[in-house]
Amino acid sequence: RSDNKVTVNFINRDGDRITVKGSPGESLLDVVINEDLDFDGFGACEGTLACSTCHLIFDEEMYKKLGPVTDEEMDMLDLAYGLTDTSRLGCQICLSKSLEGMVARVPESVADIRQTKDAEVVS
Ligand code: FES
Numbered sequence: 001r002s003d004n005k006v007t008v009n010f011i012n013r014d015g016d017r018i019t020v021k022g023s024p025g026e027s028l029l030d031v032v033i034n035e036d037l038d039f040d041g042f043g044a045c046e047g048t049l050a051c052s053t054c055h056l057i058f059d060e061e062m063y064k065k066l067g068p069v070t071d072e073e074m075d076m077l078d079l080a081y082g083l084t085d086t087s088r089l090g091c092q093i094c095l096s097k098s099l100e101g102m103v104a105r106v107p108e109s110v111a112d113i114r115q116t117k118d119a120e121v122v123s
Contacts, residue, residue, distance in 0.1 A: 028090035047091035
């Protein structure tokens with residue numbers, strides 16, 4: 001049954017929108033894996049909070065709905081490239097109906113030290 005599902009929009013590194021559905025309780029990392037989304041290097045530690053490759057960026061309104069950030073997530077987020085005020089780690093975000101239609105942007109890079117300069121050029 002699909003009526004229970006939550007619609008999630010990912011914006012990939014090319015700026016393309018990929019719309020998929022996940023079940024409540026799944027993390028955004030689960031969704032990426034289950035839907036076989038091809039985000040290079042994403043989710044390297046398989047959700048064990050040991051990397052920052054599942055870094056995703058949200059708009060402010062959605063960010064506020066995502067719930068609190070744990071210290072562990074914060075520590076790992078600090079290592080993410082291109083960190084923003086509305087960044088989270090995808091493996092720590094669980095889907096719920098209130099997140100229906102969310103948009104999660106995959107940062108341009110997970111490990112590119114030129115990121116800060118290049119970010120303005122990419123659109
Ligand atoms: Fe490694 Fe989320 S997948 S911290």
